[in-house]
Amino acid sequence: MWTREQIKERAKRILKLNYWKAFLVSLVISVVTADSYGKAEKNVNKFTDDYAVFDNTIFEGLVNWTGKLLVFLASVAIILLILRVVVGYMLEVGGRKFFIKAAEGETNMGYLGYCFKEGSYFGVLVTMLLRSIYTFLWFLLLVIPGIVKSYAYSMVPYILAENPSIGAERAIQLSNKMTDGEKWDMFVLDLSFLGWYILGMLALGIGVIFVNPYVDSTKAELYLILRKKAIENGSTSCEELNIVNCNGNI
Numbered sequence: 001m002w003t004r005e006q007i008k009e010r011a012k013r014i015l016k017l018n019y020w021k022a023f024l025v026s027l028v029i030s031v032v033t034a035d036s037y038g039k040a041e042k043n044v045n046k047f048t049d050d051y052a053v054f055d056n057t058i059f060e061g062l063v064n065w066t067g068k069l070l071v072f073l074a075s076v077a078i079i080l081l082i083l084r085v086v087v088g089y090m091l092e093v094g095g096r097k098f099f100i101k102a103a104e105g106e107t108n109m110g111y112l113g114y115c116f117k118e119g120s121y122f123g124v125l126v127t128m129l130l131r132s133i134y135t136f137l138w139f140l141l142l143v144i145p146g147i148v149k150s151y152a153y154s155m156v157p158y159i160l161a162e163n164p165s166i167g168a169e170r171a172i173q174l175s176n177k178m179t180d181g182e183k184w185d186m187f188v189l190d191l192s193f194l195g196w197y198i199l200g201m202l203a204l205g206i207g208v209i210f211v212n213p214y215v216d217s218t219k220a221e222l223y224l225i226l227r228k229k230a231i232e233n234g235s236t237s238c239e240e241l242n243i244v245n246c247n248g249n250i
Contacts, residue, residue, distance in 0.1 A: 002225045004189050010103070011217035018107045019213065022099070026212040028112060029095040032088035089128035090115040097161035099220035120164035127168035131156045134172070151183040152176050158223040162241040177235040178226040189222070 015022055094112040101111060115124045131153045139146030155175035159166060166174075179186065193215055200207030230236045231246075238246035 002185075002222070004185075004192055007189075007221040007225065008192075008214075008218050010221045011214060014102050014217050014221075015213055018102055021107050021109055022102065022213040022217060023210070025095050025098045025109060025112060026216045027209055028091055029216060030209060030212050032084065032091045085125065085129060089125055090121065093124055093128070093157045093160045093164070095216070096157045096220065096223075099216050100158060100161055100223065102217065103220045103224055114161070115164055123167065124160050124164050127156065127160060127166075127171050130168045131172060147187075148183060151186050152179050154186070155179060155223060155226060158220070158227075159241070162243070166240065174230065174236055178230050182226065186222070189218070193218075 091112055094114040094116075097114050098107070098109065098111040101108065115121055135146065135150050135153055138149040153172060153175050155178045156171050159171045159174055193211065196211045196214070197208055200209075200211045227236075227241065231238060231241075
């Protein structure tokens with residue numbers, strides 16, 4: 001059994017020792033996991049709505065300019081989406097590995113490029129892409145099931161950080177098992193950061209990036225607790241997650 005206070009206190013202790021490294025890694029994670037595509041799409045929709053109110057005869061030149069801008073924005077959205085898939089997924093998993101290792105006493109920013117070095121690039125890409133697709137499809141059904149499944153799949157990047165060759169089906173299955181019976185507490189944990197994010201937004205939004213290391217470190221602590229539970233109940237093993245010193249690291 002874990003409590004919010006317990007894992008947050010652990011996260012704070014880790015951050016006191018390695019805050020600026022954690023800050024830089026969190027900054028990378030926040031950039032590569034940002035919904036840049038969604039923002040670009042909103043801009044496209046905005047210009048489309050504006051286009052509808054123009055008179056094509058009077059403002060033909062402006063309409064032509066707007067059309068070119070729409071093409072540009074759509075191109076940017078596609079490029080950002082591609083970068084998110086081919087680079088962002090790898091950096092996200094590498095960032096999660098950094099925070100796992102930091103919680104275990106090792107801080108090496110080189111873990112950011114972990115997935116590019118281990119020869120498991122394609123496997124990580126496919127697994128993370130499937131996770132995104134599954135989550136999106138659940139949200140298409142209803143919002144609540146989508147939220148539930150987003151928590152169910154939330155441990156996938158951490159699992160890949162420990163074993164990038166585990167395979168998509170197994171990573172998603174194991175994440176489901178790890179989060180079984182934990183989703184509500186995970187949701188409440190996320191809500192507990194709301195006040196911090198509001199404070200961060202008051203500083204023109206800049207303060208949010210200083211909150212992210214705290215959140216990322218806390219999530220890594222949560223993963224370690226769920227990992228230990230999964231090993232103890234037989235859902236996985238130290239060998240499957242490439243844990244060398246099993247007794248010392250769980």
